[in-house]
Amino acid sequence: MKTRLLWLAVLAVALGSPVFAQIADEASVPRISLADFKKAVDAGQVLVIDVRDAGSYADGHIPGAVLIPLDDIQKKAPGLKGAKKPIVLYCA
Numbered sequence: 001m002k003t004r005l006l007w008l009a010v011l012a013v014a015l016g017s018p019v020f021a022q023i024a025d026e027a028s029v030p031r032i033s034l035a036d037f038k039k040a041v042d043a044g045q046v047l048v049i050d051v052r053d054a055g056s057y058a059d060g061h062i063p064g065a066v067l068i069p070l071d072d073i074q075k076k077a078p079g080l081k082g083a084k085k086p087i088v089l090y091c092a
Contacts, residue, residue: 037088047080047087049073062090 032040040046041064048065050057057067068076070091080087 040086044085046085047083049080049087049089051089051091065090 037046041048041062044064048062049068050061050065051068051070051073052061053069054067057065061067073089
């Protein structure tokens with residue numbers, strides 16, 4: 001439950017509070033299977049963002065993931081809105 005709430009919080013920061021206000025509950029957040037995520041990553045169909053700190057990123061991350069620490073997401077969000085593919089944020 002805490003992880004899901006963190007994802008909703010990350011979405012709120014990344015996309016802005018008006019978008020978060022439109023999310024009625026967790027069930028309305030799009031979800032994909034791990035297998036579908038892997039296919040999308042391998043095909044370059046998603047932008048993967050690691051929101052952990054630089055040390056955690058250096059210790060290991062999803063290949064191709066871009067490091068944008070959670071504290072920086074809000075100021076980087078305008079640039080992310082221009083992505084031409086879905087954005088996946090992860091923290092673990």
